[in-house]
Amino acid sequence: MTAGFLVASAFLASAVEFVEALTIVLAAGITRGWRSALTGLAAATVALAVIVAALGPALTLVPLSALRLVVGALLLAFGLQWLRKAILRASGYKALHDEETIFAEELAEARTAQSELRAGLDWYGFTLAFKGVLLEGLEVAFIVITFGSTQGNVGLAAVGAGGALVLVVLVGVFVRAPLARVPENTMKFAVGVMLTTFGIFWSAEGAGAHWPGNDASLPVVLAFVVALSVSAVATLRRRRLSAAIA
Amino acid sequence: MSRVRAFGRFWWNFIVGDDWRAALGVIMAIGATAALAAGGVAAWWFLPLAVAVVLALSLHREARSADTRP
Numbered sequence: 001m002t003a004g005f006l007v008a009s010a011f012l013a014s015a016v017e018f019v020e021a022l023t024i025v026l027a028a029g030i031t032r033g034w035r036s037a038l039t040g041l042a043a044a045t046v047a048l049a050v051i052v053a054a055l056g057p058a059l060t061l062v063p064l065s066a067l068r069l070v071v072g073a074l075l076l077a078f079g080l081q082w083l084r085k086a087i088l089r090a091s092g093y094k095a096l097h098d099e100e101t102i103f104a105e106e107l108a109e110a111r112t113a114q115s116e117l118r119a120g121l122d123w124y125g126f127t128l129a130f131k132g133v134l135l136e137g138l139e140v141a142f143i144v145i146t147f148g149s150t151q152g153n154v155g156l157a158a159v160g161a162g163g164a165l166v167l168v169v170l171v172g173v174f175v176r177a178p179l180a181r182v183p184e185n186t187m188k189f190a191v192g193v194m195l196t197t198f199g200i201f202w203s204a205e206g207a208g209a210h211w212p213g214n215d216a217s218l219p220v221v222l223a224f225v226v227a228l229s230v231s232a233v234a235t236l237r238r239r240r241l242s243a244a245i246a
Numbered sequence: 247m248s249r250v251r252a253f254g255r256f257w258w259n260f261i262v263g264d265d266w267r268a269a270l271g272v273i274m275a276i277g278a279t280a281a282l283a284a285g286g287v288a289a290w291w292f293l294p295l296a297v298a299v300v301l302a303l304s305l306h307r308e309a310r311s312a313d314t315r316p
Binding site (some may be wrong): 069072073074076077078080081083084087088093138139142196199200203204206207208209210211212217221224225228232236239240243 | 260261262263264265268269272273276277279280282283284288289290292293294297298300301302304305308309312313
């Protein structure tokens with residue numbers, strides 16, 4: 001159960017980030033040339049691989065309880081951010097994430113930027129793709145390293161992230177447009193729920209609490225976080241409706 | 247110096263985000279869980295409840311600020 005949960009969480013979280021990175025690379029490639037955009041993408045991928053390769057094994061040297069405490073606290077703070085935004089989006093308090101609008105904004109900005117050649121590359125296109133992939137990829141690296149190290153299996157989390165990467169790249173090459181049909185807001189909601197669930201589970205364990213039934217408690221914590229999120233959306237929707245009427 | 251500040255800001259935004267009170271609430275809740283567990287209490291129930299409270303307060307703050315926005 002935990003292994004499946006681990007792969008699914010890494011896959012979903014990574015897919016969301018890769019979709020956002022794809023939008024940026026597409027905007028850079030279409031407006032500034034594919035050579036610069038793809039070089040930026042490759043450079044960022046190498047940088048991310050170095051980060052994961054360096055930090056992943058290093059974290060396995062830290063005692064598991066301390067690791068779960070620190071990683072659990074980080075995941076909980078990080079996951080609550082995602083969950084909070086997802087609940088606000090679902091209840092209408094925040095605009096939905098729209099990949100097509102973001103793509104149009106990126107295109108407009110990239111078209112008006114000045115051209116500057118460095119090392120034979122359009123520097124704006126290179127840095128746009130590099131920064132986009134590095135920043136979105138850092139979230140993926142963070143999730144893969146934290147999920148993997150606390151479960152003692154960075155490889156399994158990397159499999160989930162790798163699967164998402166292959167899928168998004170294949171669909172991106174095929175479609176050559178931002179993946180607007182991906183249910184990104186629903187996926188972000190699911191990722192927020194999963195990050196918060198893992199954060200609660202691991203930080204409580206790291207703090208010295210013992211879950212009844214050990215890992216078997218994880219689905220119960222998941223159900224609790226889902227129920228909490230769904231009721232928060234319903235409450236906020238009612239509140240918004242009342243405010244609109246008043 | 248500005249690069250160091252930008253690096254710090256990136257990690258702050260990455261982990262803490264736009265509601266530092268929620269992050270502080272999480273740290274306090276984990277501390278309380280550790281204190282309960284150290285005192286021999288079965289503390290597993292505390293963190294989910296504390297997270298529910300932290301999330302509800304954070305959402306309430308955001309909704310209140312949106313409701314009063316013109």
